[in-house]
Amino acid sequence: MVTPIDPTGTGFLFAENRNMPMHVGGLQLFQKPEGAGRGYVREMFEQMSDVEEIAPLFLKRPYRSVRTAGQWVWEPDEQFDIEHHVRHSALPKPGRIRELLDLCGRLHSTRLARERPLWEAHVIEGLRDGRVAMYTKTHHALVDGVSAMRLLASVLSTDPDERGMPAPWAAQPGGRKPRREAAPELSDLPVQALRTALGITAEAAGMPGALVTTLSKGLRNETSALSLYAPRTILNQKITGSRRFAAQDWPVERLRAIGRATGTTVNDVVLAMCSGAMRAYLLELDALPDQTLVSMVPVGLNAKQSQVASAEGGNALGAVMVQLATDLTDPARRLAAIHRSMKDGKEALSSMTPMQILAMSAIGQAPAILTPILRMQGIVRPPYNLIISNVPGPRTTHYWNGAQLVGTYPLSIPINGMALNITCMSYDGNMAFGLTGCRRTVPHLQRLLTHLDDELGHLENAVGL
Amino acid sequence: MVTPIDPTGTGFLFAENRNMPMHVGGLQLFQKPEGAGRGYVREMFEQMSDVEEIAPLFLKRPYRSVRTAGQWVWEPDEQFDIEHHVRHSALPKPGRIRELLDLCGRLHSTRLARERPLWEAHVIEGLRDGRVAMYTKTHHALVDGVSAMRLLASVLSTDPDERGMPAPWAAQPGGRKPRREAAPELSDLPVQALRTALGITAEAAGMPGALVTTLSKGLRNETSALSLYAPRTILNQKITGSRRFAAQDWPVERLRAIGRATGTTVNDVVLAMCSGAMRAYLLELDALPDQTLVSMVPVGLNAKQSQVASAEGGNALGAVMVQLATDLTDPARRLAAIHRSMKDGKEALSSMTPMQILAMSAIGQAPAILTPILRMQGIVRPPYNLIISNVPGPRTTHYWNGAQLVGTYPLSIPINGMALNITCMSYDGNMAFGLTGCRRTVPHLQRLLTHLDDELGHLENAVGL
Numbered sequence A, B: 001m002v003t004p005i006d007p008t009g010t011g012f013l014f015a016e017n018r019n020m021p022m023h024v025g026g027l028q029l030f031q032k033p034e035g036a037g038r039g040y041v042r043e044m045f046e047q048m049s050d051v052e053e054i055a056p057l058f059l060k061r062p063y064r065s066v067r068t069a070g071q072w073v074w075e076p077d078e079q080f081d082i083e084h085h086v087r088h089s090a091l092p093k094p095g096r097i098r099e100l101l102d103l104c105g106r107l108h109s110t111r112l113a114r115e116r117p118l119w120e121a122h123v124i125e126g127l128r129d130g131r132v133a134m135y136t137k138t139h140h141a142l143v144d145g146v147s148a149m150r151l152l153a154s155v156l157s158t159d160p161d162e163r164g165m166p167a168p169w170a171a172q173p174g175g176r177k178p179r180r181e182a183a184p185e186l187s188d189l190p191v192q193a194l195r196t197a198l199g200i201t202a203e204a205a206g207m208p209g210a211l212v213t214t215l216s217k218g219l220r221n222e223t224s225a226l227s228l229y230a231p232r233t234i235l236n237q238k239i240t241g242s243r244r245f246a247a248q249d250w251p252v253e254r255l256r257a258i259g260r261a262t263g264t265t266v267n268d269v270v271l272a273m274c275s276g277a278m279r280a281y282l283l284e285l286d287a288l289p290d291q292t293l294v295s296m297v298p299v300g301l302n303a304k305q306s307q308v309a310s311a312e313g314g315n316a317l318g319a320v321m322v323q324l325a326t327d328l329t330d331p332a333r334r335l336a337a338i339h340r341s342m343k344d345g346k347e348a349l350s351s352m353t354p355m356q357i358l359a360m361s362a363i364g365q366a367p368a369i370l371t372p373i374l375r376m377q378g379i380v381r382p383p384y385n386l387i388i389s390n391v392p393g394p395r396t397t398h399y400w401n402g403a404q405l406v407g408t409y410p411l412s413i414p415i416n417g418m419a420l421n422i423t424c425m426s427y428d429g430n431m432a433f434g435l436t437g438c439r440r441t442v443p444h445l446q447r448l449l450t451h452l453d454d455e456l457g458h459l460e461n462a463v464g465l
Helices: A007-015 A040-049 A097-109 A145-153 A191-206 A210-220 A252-262 A266-284 A331-351 A354-365 A367-376 A447-462 B007-015 B040-049 B097-109 B145-153 B191-206 B210-220 B252-262 B266-284 B331-351 B354-365 B367-376 B447-462
Strands: A023-031 A060-063 A073-076 A086-090 A119-125 A132-139 A243-251 A294-300 A317-323 A386-391 A403-411 A420-427 A430-438 B023-031 B060-063 B073-076 B086-090 B119-125 B132-139 B243-251 B294-300 B317-323 B386-392 B403-411 B420-427 B430-438
Touching: A023 A097, A023 A145, A023 A243, A040 A086, A040 A119, A040 A132, A086 B097, A097 A119, A097 A132, A097 A243, A097 B086, A132 A145, A145 A403, A243 A252, A243 A403, A243 A447, A252 A266, A252 A331, A252 A430, A252 A447, A266 A294, A266 A331, A266 A386, A266 A430, A266 A447, A294 A331, A317 A331, A331 A447, A403 A420, A430 A447, B023 B097, B023 B145, B023 B243, B040 B086, B040 B119, B040 B132, B097 B119, B097 B132, B097 B243, B132 B145, B132 B403, B145 B403, B243 B252, B243 B403, B243 B447, B252 B266, B252 B331, B252 B430, B252 B447, B266 B294, B266 B331, B266 B386, B266 B430, B266 B447, B294 B331, B317 B331, B331 B447, B403 B420, B430 B447
Parallel strands: A086 A119, A294 A386, A386 A420, A403 A430, B086 B119, B294 B386, B386 B420, B403 B430
Antiparallel strands: A023 A132, A023 A403, A060 A073, A119 A132, A243 A430, A294 A317, A420 A430, B023 B132, B023 B403, B060 B073, B119 B132, B243 B430, B294 B317, B420 B430
């Protein structure tokens, strides 16, 4: 069955080029089940490949021709070849996380083939600690990043003894329903609803006329939540097609303790860690601007606020422009400043007009599509310096056929003018940071992990923990 | 220093798209030196990466802008990043040749980044037999396939005890001179001359006007060497961007014995193996045409013939269209028919006009560029079904810092209408076959290896060996 691709999806297909692949990724780490033999990874790979029927989402490919009047449509891939999509890879010795991140960076740098369904998964062996990794890549035209990770997680179970579980791309009898055993937060959205948070952008991307003018007015009409006066930094340049990826996690409890001691939220502490790390990183490169960096931070909107957004209600996203206070030297003062900026932003959001919320949500959801449009409207300074998202993940331990999911890290999409993306995801008591950057524009990306770790320590010291 | 890219190189840059990456590849297998420790592959990788100065060929990237008047030029990459170009990879267990060929097929499917010098090299560990593999990828705009492999081989030595040898991409004091120790056939061409065989095509690609009309006339003016009546086959379709690679070698002595017994050449036997293998493969797929397949086979031209070709003399290539006799069931009769077709073709070549030779050389060297031009001229049937090249390599054993080169296999460029390429290269007593195909258009490519092996046996039986 041929179905039209929605305007947002089409926007991502059009926006994509050699230097800006438009796919999101996920890195998952699994602990082998007890008693797993030497051939365990191959078995896992074979289970992932041996799928009787592929779910429709993973079977459709984009297509356009004269017969579709030049419009992009989805059509099932009649020559679907699972071997192309599910791959077995390995790390060179010594098989540290470093080698894994290198491989993920490389895999994330190549574009998905458009003549096939827009996804790939790599089962990766060779970690010296015996864990198994899985890197997945899904085109943004198909699903957004958070949804992609939720989708993969939706086949997991909280029961370590459950077996016979399907691959994430397998069609499930009776459709993809929330698993009875799974924690409700994993799968509370049906697949089709996963895209609704983006629905708002569909309108914006679909009509670069009157609406965009209004959007741009909304953006110019500054509030404390929305500054268009972010300083220029090395992050806000043209990018290349090659990526670096860095990832690490820290116990949420450490962040929560800082929050408790200072009256701030875990999310504030995440932003403060990023702020301190960016400050140290840019100082090392002698590239710290005098003015504070501004981060776009997606936030949830409540039902009232989201009146213009999702028909589902409650799942809509807004965006707050948070001043990261990178001009301050003291970690505790930075955290306090971030807390205030976030609070101001959220308050401003609640007093904003639907059109302003629309504008911010749009630019938050699809900067790759909207940034060029804004430029046409004469807005040339970066609206913000980087995106920092923090997404709640499952709170309990999950398993796939007995293999424990021990970590899950998002890979996102750098775009021209926005060379670094930080996405955090909590899972099972840990806060995972995934940093995706342009390899050339963001040098020594891995150093940010050390800076994040240092900054967490500095914050603890500063608040007397 | 900025230098213009010659018309052929520019042609390859323009002809390239998502489905037709225009790079050639090489797979080399090394035996570790005696006494190599556990960390040997990493040491090798580090030696390959630790290069003080990069040779100009490996440092230049393509560039065009208003300041170059839209022309493609080469310019040095000021931000050269060796880590991007030299990579360490590994095979999943069990580390058979099958896993290696899989990885090479994947690596060969992704395009080189144009904002950087157009090459990559992967040092690959994890072969269960303990050998080390190296896959290299070089853009055709930079160098042709055979030259790329010669270039890589040019740093090797015949002395197993020699150490301190540079990486192939290292600048060498006093320029890249033939190594005293190396067999002369390895490095008898300076780097700049490596492109001269393509010089002839430069003219053709550069002027699609009068010359191409003449070319097309030359092609229409059939000789026994040049049939434009190749049958349609599954190989002559539009291709996708994803590749499969298959490779294996057989002792040249086995081929030579068949040649001796039948009065044919080693090259005839190579073609007969390919013919029998293609016949069996297409029969299995129920896709064997009634008419014989036609292969384009590049041949060397002597000085007199090459008057129109290379100014260097003696290095020019012509092309013969060989009827592979896939319509015959008997292996010995097929070999005899191929021998006759090749002989006729070579004789025809010697009686051809310079323009006809030019036409065939051009289409042999750059089908990706010329095929669309021919189509514009109304020549729509495939001029041939596939390309089979057979390139002499070094005859003696070579080493890199004590690691013995035990096999070397070329990866080539499938294009629309020509989904399979077979390139053979002899080295150290073996004849290596490298088969590069479109993953979708040429299904089960690996089966051709079994068919090649079977056919060699059939030929031996047929001639009583």
